[in-house]
Amino acid sequence: MMNHQFNDSKYLELIFKGLHEKYGVDFSLYRESTIKRRLARRMAATDSDNYLDYFYTLEKEPGEYENLLRTLTIKVSRFFRNQHLFQTLYDDIFPDIINAKIINNDNTLRIWGAGCAFGEEIYSVTITLLEYLKKKRKSIDDYDISIFGTDIDGQALNKAKLGIYDKDAVKDVKKEILDKYFIRRGDLFQLIDSIKNLVYFTRDDLTSEKHISPSSGVITNYDLILCRNTLIYFSQALQQRVFLNFIRSLNPGGYLVLGKSESIPGDLKDYFILTHIKDKIYKFRDRGAVVSG
Incomplete structure (x- = not known):
């Protein structure tokens, strides 16, 4: 035995x-x-x-x-899961990002959802951004917007591209948002094309030594990166590599959102300010001289 x-x-x-x-x-x-x-x-x-x-x-x-x-690596995910996070994006994070764009006369907006699985979270972020722009009497046409969702699971990405979800996936979505951005087809809910077309999904390995940001991203300066409940799968060495890649990929003043059980390695904490403890949101100070990972 x-x-x-x-x-x-x-x-x-x-x-x-x-x-x-x-x-x-x-x-x-x-x-x-x-x-x-x-x-x-x-x-x-x-x-x-x-x-x-x-x-x-x-x-x-x-x-x-x-x-x-x-x-x-299966994730329990649905639209607007952890509602408080999306309210924080709407109330605090997007206003700060947009104000910085106005000050710097910059009309680019870059968002990256790393480890996006079936796309519910990055689509929720996209809807939140559009709702904020609407409040400010702005539209997506006022900005050069690039939104990426990446994952190592190709089949999950295929589902994300379809944008069709069951009742459970949308149970936290407010009725006015559901009516505005989804088309009901029996027991399923399909995202409208104007939302799907804003998000580009691509397969990506966060842990690659050659990795910087999504391979199709071209420009690495992201204003917001979300990587929630993905890093818990990685060893400390791999986490270190991923965080260095995030540092290389973020705009100064950009934001990084982690899962509740995840944190930035001690030797890299000086690059970030923890701005929202409950939602694990960090503001990136400056890239400076980062040693190669």
């Missing part, structure tokens, strides 16, 4: 190693109970009795790695 447990543990490590080699994500450091519970779902789906069986399934069917990645 001890030998079987040892061998099973060895193959679990090999599964983690395969994921790390393919996607750069170190799941061995994530919460063990959560990982094993999610891993068990794929084992059941492939009729694998143990980690040894599942490892050989992965070797025979490389596409299963994609299924496993999706299961391990």
Whole structure:
């Protein structure tokens, strides 16, 4: 029995190693109970009795790695989840960004949702921005707007591009927003094209050493980056690399939004000011001289 447990543990490590080699994500450091519970779902789906069986399934069917990645990184998300955050964007963050644009005679607006999954959050940010501009009697035509949603999961991005969601995904959306920005089709809700067309979705690996910002972004100076509940999957070394990439990608005075259980590494905290504790919103001071990661 001890030998079987040892061998099973060895193959679990090999599964983690395969994921790390393919996607750069170190799941061995994530919460063990959560990982094993999610891993068990794929084992059941492939009729694998143990980690040894599942490892050989992965070797025979490389596409299963994609299924496993999706299961391990699944996010519980919906439109306007954590409503307080979007109210803060509307009340504080977008006013500060727009005022800075006016002062600097700059009409560009760059927003990046990193680890966007099915797109609910970055679409919610986009709707919030449009509602704020409407309040200020401005329109999207007044600005050169670039909004990116990126994720490592290609299938999730395909769903995000479609912009079709079930009732649960929109249960936190206020009726006036739902009526204005969605078309109901039976039990499903489809985003109107004017919102979908504002967001460009692309596959992107945050942990890549060559990474700066979305590959199609061209300009790296982002006014707002959201990366919530994604970094918890990464080792400290990978988190360090990602934060250095964010530093390279943010405009001075731009904002970074993290998940509630995430924080900026100690040696990089001087680059940021924590402006909103509850929503984990940081304001970027200045890029300055950043050592290469």
